Amino acid sequence: MTNQREETKECKSEVTNLKTEMKRQKEENTALHSEVVRLQQAMVEERSTRQTVVEELRQEVRRLTAPFGRLQGLVPREQEVVETQVPLDRAQVRELEDRLNQALVDQKRAEDDLKKSRATNSDTETKLRETEARNEDLISKTNDLEQINASLKKRLHEMERTR
Numbered sequence: 001m002t003n004q005r006e007e008t009k010e011c012k013s014e015v016t017n018l019k020t021e022m023k024r025q026k027e028e029n030t031a032l033h034s035e036v037v038r039l040q041q042a043m044v045e046e047r048s049t050r051q052t053v054v055e056e057l058r059q060e061v062r063r064l065t066a067p068f069g070r071l072q073g074l075v076p077r078e079q080e081v082v083e084t085q086v087p088l089d090r091a092q093v094r095e096l097e098d099r100l101n102q103a104l105v106d107q108k109r110a111e112d113d114l115k116k117s118r119a120t121n122s123d124t125e126t127k128l129r130e131t132e133a134r135n136e137d138l139i140s141k142t143n144d145l146e147q148i149n150a151s152l153k154k155r156l157h158e159m160e161r162t163r
Contacts (some may be wrong), residue, residue, distance in 0.1 A: 002082040004156045011149040015142055032128040039121045043114055050110045064096060109121045111148050 002161070004152055006112075008149060008152045008156065009153065011145050015145045018142045018145065020080050022135060022142065025135045025138065029128060029131045029135065032124050032131060036121060036124050036128065039117050040123070043117050046114060046117075048111050051109050052073065053068065053103050054107060057100050061100070064092070
């Protein structure tokens, strides 16, 4: 009978340990899920910013290279006979090229960051799935131990009753 009490105590101890581990795993699972959400939001913001900058630069290029009359809004396109370019000095062209090049560098950097974020996101999702699998395993072990514990308690109770 003492042996069964010891087994019951061991089972209770193991159940407690498994519950503690399960709680830790759930906390880790929550943290990983939060990280996935944060990375997805950052990815969306980065993509939006990149698209906005590129579109602004395209509009600036169109505006600066548009025919003079259209630029001023004076001549409808259908009435244009000869397209005349707005005279751009070299400084304006260089500035525009520099801005465009910087936007392209920023776009490349954003794409690289996006790739890294996706890789991190993938790793985080993998950890999340692993954590969920461990949680399921812990739940299964806890259930098994609780059943064993209940069985031992029942046997112990029957033995005490038959004495």
